[in-house]
Amino acid sequence: MQWHSVGEFLAMGGYAFYVWGSFGVTFLCMAIESWLLNKRRQRVTQAVKQEAF
C-alpha cells in the first residue's frame, strides 16, 4: 500500500487534477457509451415487439 492517509491518496502528490481528471474522463466516456447503447437497445427491442403484433 502506497498511501498513509486518505488526503494523501486524493492529493496524488500534487497531480490530483490530472490523475483524477484522466480516470474520470475514461470511465465517464465508457459510462456514457453504455448508457446511450442501452437506450438504443431498449428502443430497438420495443420497435421489434410492436412490429410483431
Next chain:
Amino acid sequence: MKNMEMKSGFNWLKYASPKTFYPLAGKIIPWCVVSAAVLILYGLYIGLFVAPTDFQQGEGYRIIFVHVPAAWFSMFLYLLMALYAGLGLVLNARLSYMMASAIAPTGAMFTLVALVTGSLWGKPMWGAWWVWDARLTSELILLFLYIGYFSLQAAIDDKNRADKASAVLALVGAINVPIIYFSVKWWNTLHQGASVSLMKAPAMAAVMLKGMLVMAIGFWLYSIAVVLIRVRCEILERDSKAAMFRQD
C-alpha cells in the same frame, strides 16, 4: 440434416448468418460484462494502490493505467473494424459490415479518451496541453477517420452502398495505424517510446506492467460486450426493416 451437423462437428459457418449469430452473441455478452468489471476494478486497484510512485514523474505517471490501454484499443479496434470492412467487401457478408459499424463508436470513444488523457498527462509533464508532434497528430487523424466513417455511413441512404463506401474509407485509413504506432521511432517527438515491446524487456516495473495489462484485458472485454450489444441492435434494425419490405 441434424446428423450431418453432428458428423462435421461444430459448424462455424453457421454463425456467419445474423440470425444464428444473434443468440450466440446474447450468450457471450453477460460473461464479458462481468469479467470486464472485475478486471477493470482489479486494474484500478493495482494502478492506484499497489503500483509504486515513479521516480521521475511522481504520482502523475498513474495516468498510464488508463491512457495506454485506451490508446492500444483506439488502434486495435480500428484495425479490427478495417478487417471486418474488408471481409465485407470480399465476401459480401452483411454480418461483417454490421460488425465493422458496431466497432466504430467504441474505437472512436477510446481514441477520444487517449487524446484527452494524453492532454492531461502532457500538461504537467511537458507544460503543454497539446503539441503538433507526429504521435499526437496521427492519433487525432485516427479520430477524424472514425468520424469520417460514421459520416459516410449516415450520408448515404442506400445501406448497401453506405457499407461499401465506408468500408473502402476504413481500409484506406488503416495505413494510419502503423504510422501512429511507429511515429515515436520514425520522428523525433516529445512523446515517449513504446511502453511495452515484443523485442525488448519492458521499460517499467513488473507491477506497473501488470496493472496496465489487466486494465487492457478489462477494456478488451468491455469492447467485446458493447460491440456485441451494438451488433445485435444493428441486426434487429436492419432485418426488421428488411422484413417489412418482404411482407408483400
